[in-house]
Amino acid sequence: MSFKISRWFKNKWLKWLFVFGTTILFFFVGLYFSIYLGFFGELPTTESLGGIKQDQATQVLDKDGALIGKYYxxxxxxxxxxxxxxxxxxxxxxxxxxxxxxxxxxxxxxxxxxxxxxxxxxxxxxxxxxxxxxxxxxxxxxxxxxxxxxxxxxxxxxxxxxxxxxxxxxxxxxxxxxxxxxxxxxxxxxxxxxxxxxxxxxxxxxxxxxxxxxxxxxxxxxxxxxxxxxxxxxxxxxxxxxxxxxxxxxxxxxxxxxxxxxxxxxxxxFNHDVGIAPYFREAVKQELAAILDTIKSPEGHSYNLYKDGLIVHTTLDYKMQESAETAVKEHLSQLQSDFELSYGESAPWLKNKSLVESVYKNLPQYKSFKAQGLSDGQIEDSLGLKRDVSLFSWQGDTIRNITIKDSIRHYLKFLNTGMLSIDPTTGAVRTYVGGIDYRYFKYDHISQSERQVGSTFKPFVYTAAIENGMNPCTYFSLSEVTYSNYEDWTPSNSGGKQEDQYVNYTLEKALSNSVNTIAVKVLNDVGIPKVLNQVQKLGVTKALPEEPALALGVAEMNLKELTGAYASYVNQGKPVKPYYITKIEDRAGNLIVDYSPEHSQEKAFSSYTNQVLLEMMKSTVNTGTAQRLRTTYKLKNEIAGKTGTTQDNKDGWFVGITPKLVTVTWVGNDNHSIGFKTTGLGQGANSALPIFAKFYQKLNAAPEFDTITRTQFENPSEQVIEDLDCEPEKRDTFIKRLFSKKKKTKKFKGNK
Incomplete structure (x- = not known):
């Protein structure tokens, strides 16, 4: 046997094969033990493996527990x-x-x-x-x-x-x-x-x-x-x-x-930029991050939004949100087409070079090059190159080879929107559409934007008037008045035509038809301080302009604040603050934070004022500026509302009030210098109201929303019915017209 082994070793090839094999074996054995001993990085111990904790996505759930998004x-x-x-x-x-x-x-x-x-x-x-x-x-x-x-x-x-x-x-x-x-x-x-x-x-x-x-x-x-x-x-x-x-x-x-x-x-x-309610998820994330900064886990460490697998329960209604997003898409896609067609080749994003330049020179890239001392020509050379760009379109995204200025022209033309629906008794947000597409338009028109509210401010003026003793059947003339102490300002009514100065409207008809001249006169009679005080009671905290144009909605307000104020008309006169999060749990389902909204229990106005204003806003829907809800969209629900349009048709608004849901919609261009070309196209009844109408059509078709869509308003008291029982308009008699002297110029006294 030893002879055979000795002979085997004398064969150099077999010897080298043995040496090579033994070396390889020892190398891998040595390598294994060096790994085992941690020379190539510490290995997890049995004890640490026993407590494996993996990073988990934070889940965002709707009010019924449906998954609407994640942070991860x-x-x-x-x-x-x-x-x-x-x-x-x-x-x-x-x-x-x-x-x-x-x-x-x-x-x-x-x-x-x-x-x-x-x-x-x-x-x-x-x-x-x-x-x-x-x-x-x-x-x-x-x-x-x-x-x-x-x-x-x-x-x-x-x-x-x-x-x-x-x-x-x-x-x-x-x-x-x-x-x-x-x-x-x-x-x-x-x-x-x-x-x-x-x-x-x-x-x-x-x-x-x-x-x-x-x-x-x-x-x-x-x-x-x-x-x-x-x-x-x-x-x-x-x-x-x-x-x-x-x-x-x-x-x-x-x-x-x-x-x-x-x-x-x-x-x-579940990409952060797409899926259901992306603007809402971003708003929740911002609020959630602020909450988590103030609390610690039982172990004393801070919670990580992206790794700790938190479970966030929100107020959103998944199915209702789907209906809202679909309604926005259906209406805005058609309105955008009409908007572009109305301008044709004279569109400001095509013809107004200074408009494009102002956006161009505000770009971070432009500012960076300018700070480096580059001339406009050099910057133009750097930024003027064409490149493939993904562009938003209602018909489907496209990729085009264009310059930055071409991209600016493309995006300047788009109308945007904000839509918010809340439970008026709690402020719980049920739908939240902050814009038309979060991938391309990150700016949130609910949480971030402030726009002039137009005629949606008028109910607050009338609320102050009724609350301060004005009779609902008080008549005001349609005639225009020039206010000499405000640079001879002469408010006029929509359409620009001269109204019959001898026709008088009640408060109800004036509000339901959104008459500008009368709104200013009501403000003049009740006084700006009382109106501002009334608005503060409605939860509006920002300073508003103390001028007669306040009655016409020149104040810029946040959509969330406006919605919370309007909730008061179906919440016993008490405004609410819209909120998103109800509770936060850890990955095991243990409660971290339980949120119950704290709202003021103080009424902003009396029950009498509440009922009167609600009846007036019902008339807006039944016979006034929002009547297309009945005629065009065939809605038979109990609805009160108010349309709004701002100067030069820059903003279109609609507030839809139903017993268990208050919805506010806004439509306009992000660039304040671009408005609708015509009032017919840009008025709130045409630009913003259809979103609410289509939304409610979808709710009506879904039996699970019957408790919302089929609920009735409370009947007004006999006193309210009696006080509103008057002819909606009257014309001055011949004798009065003959002998009365209408003052077309006077001083505005409402700021006293």
């Missing part, structure tokens, strides 16, 4: 093992690790194949050797680049971690950790997030085909992306089916049916 770095939502359908587990094991229940984290048969073929022979077609536990180790701790032998080092590290995981976790717990951390397509982590993204349902409700689809993507989540590569994905799904049959997880009889099923997605992106 990695889009991940964890589940428990009981939440996984059995065929999901079967598909995973059959495809990824058929000996999962037999090994202790390392499948030696597969690992040997990988070592020989993949590492030594560099045969990439040999297949992988990773078990589910090894993949879990990689998912949990990632991989590092060690320049040389990175694959071997990372594999050894993962094998050590996998062995430790198997020591402390059961097989079901390992599957749970794996399915909660494994990366799927489109930057999605965990089966729950993937299920909600690609099929818009929780993982517990996945069908066998859907489960096989998602499991199939794990081999290469880009190549088998169900959204981008559906053909590849379907083929891979069918491979999963065959694997399930091969390993007795699926009956062969159903295979033929399953492989011929179409791949049907119900894709829902």
């Amino acid at each position: 770095i990695y889009d991940r939502q964890p589940l428990q093992f009981k939440d996984f359908p059995k065929y999901l587990i079967d598909a995973l094991v059959a495809t990824e690790d058929v000996r999962f229940y037999e090994h202790d984290g390392i499948d030696n048969v597969s690992l040997l194949r990988v070592f020989v073929k993949s590492i030594l022979l560099q045969d990439r077609s040999s297949g992988g050797g990773s078990t589910i536990t090894l993949q879990l180790a990689k998912n949990l701790f990632g991989r590092q680049d060690f320049l040389l032998f990175s694959t071997v080092i990372n594999k050894f590290k993962e094998s050590i971690v996998a062995t430790r995981i198997e020591e402390i976790y059961s097989k079901n717990e390992i599957l749970t950790l794996y399915l909660n951390t494994v990366p799927f397509s489109d930057n999605t982590y965990g089966i729950e997030s993937a299920s909600r993204k690609f099929f818009n349902k929780p993982a517990s409700e996945l069908s066998i085909s859907e489960a096989a689809t998602l499991v199939g993507t794990l081999k290469a989540n880009s190549f088998y992306n169900p959204r981008r590569n559906p053909k590849n994905c379907k083929k891979r799904r069918n491979v999963v089916f065959h694997q399930m049959v091969k390993y007795d997880y699926l009956d062969e009889e159903v295979l033929d049916t399953l492989v011929h099923q179409d791949l049907i997605l119900n894709y829902r992106s």
Whole structure:
């Protein structure tokens, strides 16, 4: 025997082969132990693995618990093992690790194949050797680049971690950790997030085909992306089916049916810029960040909005929000077309060079170049190059090769919007549309914008008048008056025509028809200080202009504040402050913050004033400026409201009041120098009212909203009915016209 070994060593090739093999063996053994001892980075201990805590997305839920969005770095939502359908587990094991229940984290048969073929022979077609536990180790701790032998080092590290995981976790717990951390397509982590993204349902409700689809993507989540590569994905799904049959997880009889099923997605992106209610989610995020800055966890650390898996319960109604967004899209897409057509080739974004230049010179890039001392010509050379730009359009986004100025002209033309619906008794926000498309228009017209409110301010003037003793049947002349102590200011009525100076309207008809001349006269009689005091009681905190034009809505207000003020007319005279968040929980469902809104219990006006104003605003809908709700849109709901249009048709408003919902809509151009070309197009009844009308049509068609749409206003008192029982208008008698001297010029006394 010793002779044979001695002879064997005399063969130099066999000797070198032995030395080489022994060296390789010692090298890898030494490498393994050096990794084990932490020379290539500290390995997690058994104790630390026992308390694995993965970053989780914060979930934003609507008032009924429906998921409306997430805040995350990695889009991940964890589940428990009981939440996984059995065929999901079967598909995973059959495809990824058929000996999962037999090994202790390392499948030696597969690992040997990988070592020989993949590492030594560099045969990439040999297949992988990773078990589910090894993949879990990689998912949990990632991989590092060690320049040389990175694959071997990372594999050894993962094998050590996998062995430790198997020591402390059961097989079901390992599957749970794996399915909660494994990366799927489109930057999605965990089966729950993937299920909600690609099929818009929780993982517990996945069908066998859907489960096989998602499991199939794990081999290469880009190549088998169900959204981008559906053909590849379907083929891979069918491979999963065959694997399930091969390993007795699926009956062969159903295979033929399953492989011929179409791949049907119900894709829902949770990208921060898209999806349902993006403006609302951003507003909630801002408020949430402020709240979290003030509190600590029981362990004493600050909460992380993107990693701690918080559960944020909000006031939004998911289905109602869908209706609101659809209504905005339906109306604004048509209004935008009419808007552009009305201007034609004379549009300011095409002809007004100074307008484009003013926007251009306000760009950060321009300011930066200017600060560096570059001339306008040099800046023009730098910024004047054409490049591919994605452009918003109601007909669908397009990519065009254009300059920055071309892009400015494109975006200057767009009308934007703000729409807010609240529960008037609490201020809970039910719908929130801050603009037409959050991807391209980040500015929020609910939380950030302040615009002139136009005639939507008039009810506040009339409220002050009634509250201070003016009889609802007081008559005022339509005639124009010049106020000499305000630079001979002469307010006129919409349309620019001279009104009959001998016709007089009651307060109800004047308000329902939004008569400017009378609104100013009412303000003059009641006094600016009393009106301002009344508005403050309605929750408006900002300073307003103390001038007669206040009656016509020259004040700029925030849409949220305006909505809260109008809520008072169906909340017993008490304004509310719109709010979004009801409570915040940690990832385990433990309460962190419980929010109950605190509203003033002091009435802004009496019940009598409340009823009178509500009846007046009902007339606005039934016979006044908002009557197209009845005639054009055929709404039969109990509705009170007010239209509003500002000077030069810059802003269109509509306030819709129903017993259990108050909605305010605004439409206009973000650039204050661009208004509607005609009043017919830009008036609130045409620009903003249809959004409310289409919104309510959709609510009427949905039985789940019957408690809102079918609720009736409370009947006014007999006193209110009696006080409003007068002819809406009257004409001066011949004798009065003959002998009376109408003063067309007088001083405005309302500021005293």
